Amino acid sequence: MKKIKEIAIYGKGGIGKSTTTSNISAALSDAGYNVMQVGCDPKSDSTHTLTGGKSIPTVLESLRKGRGALKVENVIFEGFNGIHCVEAGGPEPGVGCAGRGIITAVEFLKQQNVYEEYAPDVVLYDVLGDVVCGGFAMPIREGVADQVYTVSSADFMAIYAANNLFKGIKKYSTGGGALFSGIIANSITFSAQKDILRDFVDQTDSTIAGFVPRSLTVTQAELAGKTTIEADPESSQADVYRELAKNIYNNKNEYVPSPLESDELKDWAESWSDKLLDLKRQEEGDFKI
16 A cells, blocks of 8 residues: 555634645645545534535534444545545534544544545645644544644734644654644734744744735635635635645654743743834834824
8 A cells, every 4th residue: 555645734723724724635636646635623614615615424423323334435525626525523512522523533434444445645634723632632642644734823822722732742752643744824914923933933943834825815715615726726825825735745844843831932922912012113103294
């Protein structure tokens, strides 16, 4: 069996990890790779823009229906440009562990020899960036993924989630867990936002895999139930995703970052708050008559 490149992409809710992951999948597929995307978020909307805005049955949902043995064709669906789409799903509201879907889905795919049958070149796991739950940490802890990325903006809570992810990677690294390969900086508009993230990676011995600017092209594409690659392939935003996908596929960096302790992260954030306040005052002063 050929070596499959398995990549886990984390990020806090609402940061754009599913948008980013789906556009990476679409760009890789467009480049000729056989791609599978596994949605590992209980909301089950990871592959939404790969399937024309349609929801697909999840692994946990199909298991709950209990109609005999679960068949592969019941949970793997063809999306844009032949991308194989899977949604792990979550428990019924108020019942069970939200991360259980990841464990169940990955175990099912392995047991059913899905990777041998579908022979993907790349498998992307789109994972909610909360490593407090053992289920969400599973791609790291069990070394399911070869590489781990996180989607982050320059906002504090996104960086806080990234720092927590670093702690999880560091914890499991000695036991064969997956290693880190870079931050995907999303929704970047101002140069100061780049500076904040560059400083954060310097502080944590990590790297930036690429910058993705905020764009209405992405919003328009998602409203149509499509990735930017499909909806507007000639756009500059589509080129951004293509370059990011190329960089990620060719990236061989795998390392253990150095997360900041809580007090260190707080002090670091406050220092940047002061810097931005000074910058704002300078800009306002420049416009005074």
